[in-house]
Amino acid sequence: MTVTADFNPSFENDRCVLRFSGNLTILRVRKLSEQLKAIEADKLVVDLSEVERMDTVGAWLVHKLERDRGAQIVGATEEQQLLIEHVTQADRPVKVHREPESAMFVVFGEMGAATQTAMKTMVGLVGFFGALLISTWNIIRHPRRFRFNAVVQRFDVVGVRALFIIGLMSFLVGIVIAQQGAVQLRQFGAEVFTVNLVGRSAIKELGVLMTAIMVAGRSGSAFAAQLGSMKLNEEVDAMRTIGVSPMEALVFPRVFATVMMMPLLGFYSAIIAIIGGGIFCWISLEIPPITFVQRIREIVPMTDLYQNLIKAPVFGMIIAMAGCYQGLQVEGNAEEVGLRTTTAVVQGIFLVIVLDAFFAVFFTSIGWL
Amino acid sequence: MTRNQPIIEVRGLSNRFGDQVVHDDLDLDVRRGEILGVVGGSGTGKSVLMRSVIGLQTPAAGEIRVFGEPMIGRDEEEAKHVRRRWGVLFQGGALFSTLTVAENIQVPIREFYPGIDHELQDEIAAYKISMSGLGSDAGAKYPAELSGGMRKRAGIARALALDPELLFLDEPTAGLDPIGAAAFDRLVGELREALGLTVFLITHDLDTLYAICDRVAVLADRKVVAIGTIPELLALDHEWIQDYFNGPRGRTAAAIDKAEKAEA
Numbered sequence: 001m002t003v004t005a006d007f008n009p010s011f012e013n014d015r016c017v018l019r020f021s022g023n024l025t026i027l028r029v030r031k032l033s034e035q036l037k038a039i040e041a042d043k044l045v046v047d048l049s050e051v052e053r054m055d056t057v058g059a060w061l062v063h064k065l066e067r068d069r070g071a072q073i074v075g076a077t078e079e080q081q082l083l084i085e086h087v088t089q090a091d092r093p094v095k096v097h098r099e100p101e102s103a104m105f106v107v108f109g110e111m112g113a114a115t116q117t118a119m120k121t122m123v124g125l126v127g128f129f130g131a132l133l134i135s136t137w138n139i140i141r142h143p144r145r146f147r148f149n150a151v152v153q154r155f156d157v158v159g160v161r162a163l164f165i166i167g168l169m170s171f172l173v174g175i176v177i178a179q180q181g182a183v184q185l186r187q188f189g190a191e192v193f194t195v196n197l198v199g200r201s202a203i204k205e206l207g208v209l210m211t212a213i214m215v216a217g218r219s220g221s222a223f224a225a226q227l228g229s230m231k232l233n234e235e236v237d238a239m240r241t242i243g244v245s246p247m248e249a250l251v252f253p254r255v256f257a258t259v260m261m262m263p264l265l266g267f268y269s270a271i272i273a274i275i276g277g278g279i280f281c282w283i284s285l286e287i288p289p290i291t292f293v294q295r296i297r298e299i300v301p302m303t304d305l306y307q308n309l310i311k312a313p314v315f316g317m318i319i320a321m322a323g324c325y326q327g328l329q330v331e332g333n334a335e336e337v338g339l340r341t342t343t344a345v346v347q348g349i350f351l352v353i354v355l356d357a358f359f360a361v362f363f364t365s366i367g368w369l
Numbered sequence: 370m371t372r373n374q375p376i377i378e379v380r381g382l383s384n385r386f387g388d389q390v391v392h393d394d395l396d397l398d399v400r401r402g403e404i405l406g407v408v409g410g411s412g413t414g415k416s417v418l419m420r421s422v423i424g425l426q427t428p429a430a431g432e433i434r435v436f437g438e439p440m441i442g443r444d445e446e447e448a449k450h451v452r453r454r455w456g457v458l459f460q461g462g463a464l465f466s467t468l469t470v471a472e473n474i475q476v477p478i479r480e481f482y483p484g485i486d487h488e489l490q491d492e493i494a495a496y497k498i499s500m501s502g503l504g505s506d507a508g509a510k511y512p513a514e515l516s517g518g519m520r521k522r523a524g525i526a527r528a529l530a531l532d533p534e535l536l537f538l539d540e541p542t543a544g545l546d547p548i549g550a551a552a553f554d555r556l557v558g559e560l561r562e563a564l565g566l567t568v569f570l571i572t573h574d575l576d577t578l579y580a581i582c583d584r585v586a587v588l589a590d591r592k593v594v595a596i597g598t599i600p601e602l603l604a605l606d607h608e609w610i611q612d613y614f615n616g617p618r619g620r621t622a623a624a625i626d627k628a629e630k631a632e633a
Binding site: 025026027029033055056057060064079082083086087089090091092093094095096097098099332333335353 | 466467469471476478481484485486489492493494495496497498499500505506507508509513529531532559562563564565
């Protein structure tokens, strides 16, 4: 059995006879279709009597010869004839490619779409905040609707399980701040002010900001993915039809838990960062722990801690809301869940940092230096 | 391989997930050129059987031969040559969501025959699309833009891309409306006529069984308890088979089949 199909063009009575033999299958068509193009004779006759096997691609080639060049087909078995007929029937104009759009159109189209999405998200988030306030009010009026178990479970996932990673991160950042600060301050002989640097930056900014970023990455993304897949699975719709409000059952426990956990985690993070800085000061700058703690108490005003504790729940709310909002926007396919999760994290962190800037200006102007 | 040798031979197949035994010493033959319907209650391992045959699930024990070649323990390169001789339609179509329908059909062609020029690839995709009964604008669409029935048709077009000798269909008519399901049955029948396919068809659809299946294999009690034509199965005294074919749905399907045959 020959593996390939060959054909011999020969001239009989001024007609060009293409006698195929062997297998007329996809395996051979690449060469065949080039060779066939090279034949320039007019009156073609295709002889299939020596073909052993033919698949639809082979039939397609034969059909094309018939269609484009008026070839006459002889010697086809019944099966081959059937196959060629089948392919002939399937020869209808089909759009295979998308029509390309002009580059100008694409660029402006994307800019427009991005602007539109940004506006929609802004409006959507505000609307979502409103809906959340309404369901909070409903829960306050009907305290039995407060889902205690769901909230406690979120406390565990958002708070307790984040302790290790946030602690480790804060500890390392505390050491880095102290070490880098010490190098710079040494140039002025002011190494001892490393304590000020570590204490104030950790309590006022770093603790809460780093925690916010970590929570956005851990929990904001998880909220978006959870709610997104529930949305895809029509679980959210099922909830609505049963009469359970997804806002109260899904969104409120998550937002509430994050709002409650963020100040605790932020405070914890600040303390661990200070411990990290303290250990560096002890080992490297030879400031004993007792002195370090005393200095911290002198240097860090209570208002720094207040700032930390005021900012943390706000950040928590923003992160949880961005996560839940994006999750509930999922529609269509699983790919969307991934995209929305990414958006939730990016949006959460971005909004946190923007708000942090506002907070900084605000607290400075009310005299909380 | 001789003409009479079964195209799929399964011997002593066992599958288990943890403590749960799905198949135990299961035997099955699929003959060349037939459409074999595989039926069974939920959880009897119809899909697991198909996954074992196409090599997505490594069985605990047993032997599987497809086209006379052993499938278990083959290395990837060798298995590839067998794989290009079959096409698989998964339940949801399993189209690649980032590619258009035409590109989906071209994936196996590009993978196995990289030298084929783009013009011919497009032509192949085009006639596969109209063969599988999709509209003329479907080729440029993404799977998300298609309805469930169209997705299945696109899936079958991709399964047929390499002109397979053997086609696996996993519940092809599930989720289709009766008209769409009947059209799909006709399509499978026509393709078998035209391309000489052997079809391994998992289904719950009694109409499909009556309309196109040559033989039906019944999975129950972790085995193929019976295999044969529908009249042969009806003659058997097995509780599940009797319930299945003589339930209200079974009787309706049988009556329709009778009426259609009388007309023809």
